[in-house]
Amino acid sequence: MNRIQLFNFLLAAILMLFIVPKSNSQPVAQSTQTQTTPITQTIKGNVYDAQTMEPLIGATVIIRDSEPLLGASTDARGNFHISRVPLGRHSLQVNYIGYEPVIIPEVMATSGREVVVDIGLRQSISELGEVIITPEIVKNKPLNSMATVSSRSFSVEETRRYAGGMDDPARLVSAYAGVAVGNVQNNAIIVRGNSPKGISWRVEGVEIPTPHHFAGGNVAGGGIVTLFSSQMLDNSDFHTSAFPAEYGNALAGVFDMNLRTGNSTVHQHTFQAGTMGLDIASEGPVVPGSSASYLFNYRYSTLGLLTDLNLIPTDQEFRYQDLSFKFNMPTRNAGTFSLWGVGGIDKAFEPLQTDPQMWDNDWDRVSFDWGIEMGAVGLSHRILTGKRTYVNTTLAATGIRNRMETVRQDDDLVAHDDLSAIDNSGNLSIGSYISHTFSPRFTTQTGLTVKRLQYNLDINSTLESDPSTYRNLVDERDHSHVVEFYTQSRWSLSQNLLLNAGVNTGYFALNEAFWVDPRIALRLNLSGSHSVSLGYGRHSQREELKVYLVRAEANRSDALADTDIHSNSSALADTDIHSNPSALANADIQLNSSTLPNVDLRLSGAHHFVLAWDWQVSDNMRLKIEPYAQFLFDAPGIADSSFSMINYQQDWAFSDVLENNSIGRNVGLDVTFERFLHRGYYFLVTGSVFSSRYKGGDGVWRNTRFNKGYVANALVGREFAFRDSRRILGVNTRLNFIGGERVSPVLEEKSRERELVFFDETRAFSNQLASTVYADLSVTWRMNRPGYSSIWALQVKNMLGRATAEGYNYNYKTESVELDKSVIVVPSISYKIEF
Template structure:
């Protein structure tokens, strides 16, 4: 026993000694003009509260060695530019911290040099945005409880954003359908970048295919977005990839319930400036299924790859090659034992395969006071579903066949010119060649006797988009942004011209008013334009559908209560028009979730209005503590072909959210983080059921004359995350437990006919999603 106690004491002394060692890391990067990306030599960079600092070299790069691990504020300043603070930079032993710091030229007259850096974490990467916009970081996607390393799930904590259920990451922005969100990577519009995209909800999926390991600071918009963003009614995710470390090779390995990851970055050739960065992930459930650890036959199997390679040159600018892609598979075997059938899904068999990807080459060149960015990209999705159904004679019959192969080749060019310290102009043009091969068959309103082909087309079309926008500093306290976006759809020769405008008035040092207005337009999926109807005089009744449109008007108030505390209030009104719907019916695409077998004739006959108020009280991460409290009250109505105003499907009415977290340094090299989130929101609207008709038909039949009169109960979701970080001399490790829906709040889905009880019943499930993972950076 004495020997055992001695060994324990020796181990504790060794651990204490290890923790007492001062582990340090290098912080380096580049300082540049945020408008032109021209490097800034001689900029001052310092670690707040310490004597550590340096100045950027002739090429704008800087290096601060021997920075202790932990969180630090970094301050960057240069004469004639607005100084900035990069707060709470997490320094670990596993990887160097490489920062790209953009400084904005000051419009104020310089009388004396006074360095006073403001921490404005809420400001966007895009300098043209001034309202309903928010920057998020890769570190937040992990730290925010319920984020699951997924930007969409993380964004559901922001004001104006609600969710459907935890099985899908689709988001509802200010009462709009999730399909109204545009996704962009490296400035290029891409298909829905989620695993099992559009399975339950168009615009959503299970989890993002873009690895958080590759993300840099990115922007998220909830309304009145700048003119460069077309083809979106509700919001925009503008995601940026970071550049890999071009001096040192570093790696990350992670294993968890969501997947097994491996990431690597570094220089192609040491001593050169080119670099690579990639991440590969394979679903853990798929591995366990192949090892027969999971007995279920219905296991979602997915994998994804993200990468970026950067090639700077001395005079020809910087070239980068990037890509993101995912492969998904889900199978449901047949069950011929009719005594086990409870609902219609139990008598079905399917095999679902999806491939989604995007890749591009970008080039950036700075000339004088202008930045010219050009990109060529290819993107596409292959979605193939083969679903069959046992009939009453136990004969397998076709129920749905989806072959949706779509692709796009996108060429775009943007010039950003700083005409003066007060005036920046940005203009761009995009040409997109759309390719499609569609073969879609299914049943009408789930009636097995109506199986037919809805779409069978192969061809191409084009979309051309051009925009102009300008930011002008009218005075030190007033900034004006204005521009216009124009789009042309060659398939039906329709076009849209959308003006945008915003103004920010800094009333005082801590108070600001913002006003934003603009027209926004969006196209539907290609399959809706190419739908055919049996017995209809027109082969393509929907081919001439016009752009759906929305007018946004937003008034905001921003109060910086203190250096770390901000209160933001935004009141908004959105007027939607020309949304496709069915004549003399309550049906409208304004309520669209998903329907692969859609085949009706549509016309641009729906009007809608979304109005509400969003309140955000946020304490930025400081002193190891942060919180985010948001409240959204809203009303979402529409008037379809029957000329009756109704609630939309997504008119939940309210959403209350509280997110908070605290980090504890239990030793010099060990940190525990605890984060929690409570989200209370109204239920989704639903249409009453014609009970007698449904029982007679043995399938659900809705009373469309009373569309969305009813509502599911309100839901309270509770999420929890705990992390444990350790820093060793050669690596850093992180344990994380992320639990979504900790209290097992019910999840509601579409009702179904119960064969056993001969009645229609609500489908409700309770699901707790725990995600345990371990990550090592070395």
Template structure:
């Protein structure tokens, strides 16, 4: 037993430790943005600290700031002859070191005696070859913003030009385009849709992301006029980056919540001085816990995902990284047993679904002489779905309704050379070779024979080959991005030559005017190209890629250091869109339909035009807000030569989000963040119901002679996020409450045929998605 003196000493020590100000280390490396070479002797300063906390980088570009008090900071990085930059809203906690990778851009007209004012433009993309319609996605924002839900797609819906498909689905509509036209990239290469329950309700979307925020670095999101290195994308691009693990300290986190369990770990590989590191994350959930994510008729659901990255620098062979992501989903729904409750087909169906997706890549970045580097990636990926639906007949016997077996494999080789000729000219030139292997078997019930008929039964191999070159010219107050991309799709030898242009003029220190143009294209779903059509041939195999011209103007005004206004009017002209001749049917409206065997021709057109506005205040004294608005029109036409609304023509959406962070505790070492988002958007489009045809077919039938003339009521959604975070020595704990659709707004979900009344009902459903979670990092 401790005597009184020893007890008094113990209590005094405990009191001193608890009262001690908690600190952490900020470290990182400074690079030249064009050459990726380290910059020695750059200055790194934490703004608004007293006394000032700062340092300079070593010969290898590395820096280290120790004993930084817990909090949120802006960090200024500068070097003579380069444009200074401010990394804003850096969060420092007690559990994990902050590791930064900062790039500086050489100023072509900087003189020794000229002081270049640092710029705070946290919304600007990481890729300097992007001129317009691009924004950086911050991992910290995905966790903080209401409605972000730690999901890049849901976070993007806070930005202008981006509308949500529905609360229960993270598919997004970019400037009136179908979600299927969006491309996902990880570490620079295209990957299959990386969402759980992908493509079940909307092609291009899913229920939850498989990309854990524990693993992601800041990334880019594009909504139009993409740079030349991006191919096979028509509406937008998610260019997702994975961060490197901490190469000197082991760090871990565990999170448990309604959605499931999350485990993350990172640290050095081998000796700490070699700079190698690992980073891994695993998640598991059973939707007995998150049934609120799904409609009322959902059954058993569970999912899991794993992602990782290994960083392996070498002295002579450059820097290697190995990364991977994988997911497995299972769901099951059973028919309603009570005959009196069997109202819709969904009530008399049994459906079993198994899905998977995986991607593995190895990347090498080799620094060359004369201000150049070579970046090369080899990746393999796969995704598949095995779905079987049975339906009760009049004798309450289950009979096959449809079956999907769809497996895809991709192997991608991408390499580009980035050469900095001078501070005024940088060029990036490269190739992408993508092999596509497929095994597709789609069957649907024939009502006449009551047997499953095969619509697609194909396995084979094709390829998509691409080459690009892009030059960035920096002139006085002007920047010109000029590029070209060429593609060959070997399934039918379709060729596209796609010019890209970006031009920006810095009017003065706070105002900038920009213009962007690009021709873009995307492959339509392979099951349509390979379908056996009505004449018992593969009439769609020669379909060309769908294409679009993008034109964008942009005006940026830095009203103050923390307040930014952006206005972007745009026009998109779509062409070569597959349509069914002499009808109003166009793949521009395809949302989710696996069972298509119509014959298509590339004669359709479309146009999207509108204006996007953003007013954003970065965090200032703990308060921030973002208001974004879009007014647009989305039209299409077939060979009937008449313009119609597209399915995704919502016409407008407005999003306002705001939050306040309070620093609490004796040394302000804890924080309480309260965040809210309110969004208003036009309702979903649909065609008039053909009641007579619906009665005869015993299913929902639309009058498509004048499609999508009807619009559901305006959608009004409210989301909020509350985070309370407290720091102890070596640990940080966070308690979070995140809710989507907190007001339980009932969204229009389409139409269903009522089996009891033999009429078509409008189906509306309110889905609240809550998540309460506890996370500890150590």
């Protein structure tokens, strides 16, 4: 399919949103409908106090606009059960005396599985008879009550429904304001001009390593797709600035992921097969009649299939698999225990190309063998210690085994070791927090986490691909620890004024760093539909352990190259990546070989300021405008150089001596105009304009690598239901407009002389690549049948076939430096059955 055909296909898909009949159309004969036995489903769940986690007994849950009215009351454990619910989308209204009523909109009931909805209510702070409380529609507001600004929740359903989401939370949030993507083939995200490495991931409240398949292959903080299957996830939060005090070790953003609890009464299963691989999930009661449940999911994928079909223009072979699980075990008097885990195994390999005639650039003479294993497992316990207090404790272990080997052939076809990087690291942590509600107006939460960091790092590399310079960069096997403490409070000062405040503090033993990060946010409701929020947060983040553990002898002056030139010799990293010691050339470094010159680096920090205006235009539509400013400080950089970790993308062989000499400034404006899914139709339009600047050790203000300038998204979708929702068609499209990445000018003469790419870092990031327009499409066709439902799905990433810039390479045949571009269209066709 050529680009004109792709464009026509997209245009037809958009037009279909407006010309297909409305969702209440009935294309079959009336006589057939009356003979058809209606298919119904069960909606059940739990209603609890959102602040104390105490179950609410006697709360009423009704399905709005149902005829006859369907509903139920919660039992002694806060559970409700509504049977014989017609298929399709429904809105649930929940009421309880003394609590603010809420509406859960557009809950989808299908024939394949029961619907489980857990609902937290907040106590009303108004005096009896003071005001008439109307139900609040709960949609996209953060689940974390301590989050006031720059935060929103997202649902699992949206990861598939949103075009371009590809069942991946990281790709899903790229449609949100203030979030940009690097390229099509990587899910690394740039939040408000910050490096993707500034993102923190949490699962069930535990910080985990970056949970991506092939994490860090091209970009630190990114990968191909996350380890999380949509079958496992519950509604979760995404934060982009001034995070609540419980979140530490993050400068750019926080994913706070929740695993859902399996069905405790009915066994349910899901099987999916498609071009991206296999996905198998199962859930149900551990023992019939008990409240304990299990949930697990296994995925296996082979991107080699796409390579064989020439859909990915590369000889590289990638394979990955992952497993996730959660056992939930409530007890009568000892609280609730849950055992959970996520893990993945990745393997990639490319053999040597032994025909020099096939060499276009330096990468063609290199082979690699890469294996990475990542896992996290935890045992959590939550118990109510009173009507207003609960305690949550988690013992968790996380680990990663990462091995990369590259071999490079010289002109005589002799293979030499080029890179050997081994990272076997793990954390063992125990964390606990206590939440207490003093009154409906005032709640506090205080937590403490202690982590033991175990590491085994052995990194060896050449300098500028010269085999004579192959040397050890990092060789450390030891342990350290981190202690983190936080306390935060939510205080309703009045009916219309809310204050969230707290502090995150801790100690990192490796470099003896101690931090104190205050956070505060205010929200003022100006009227029933307008609100203004103001937030501030100080944030700190550690670097990768390999940065602190660089050995001094890796920077001997006799191994250094010319000044202020960064090579792109890292095999898998995007080009324009800083290479080890080139910027230290001609420096007379006299360091003892046993020292670690970076071990005393302070943590990078940032001050976040956010102002937000939120207008609830209607029950299903909102407009939000957020201006912000972020001031970065103490970022590591090289002395008298433009290099700063603010611009860090990836470098497998990092070995530079650093100091805390860099500052940065990110300022911008985010706009969100959104219609929530209602009566089969939704849209999301977001736009961001921003400036991201930094000053390194040479004292010059420059654009950062990630200063794209602007990003805009237009996402629209329709659902069409037929035959009493037995057939549901979903069509979703997305357009993404994004500014180009900043790059440094190429040193043409030196690059031709050395047949490698060198950049002029005295003019770092002064050039900008061309802007890009991406288009994505998602089409689903659901068929509900008695006892099961099946879904066909087509998802296309970059359906217009726009070229993606992959970096600069020296071309042996043209004897010049060229910007490599490739057209990567990612189609995913799948069939799923739920039963």
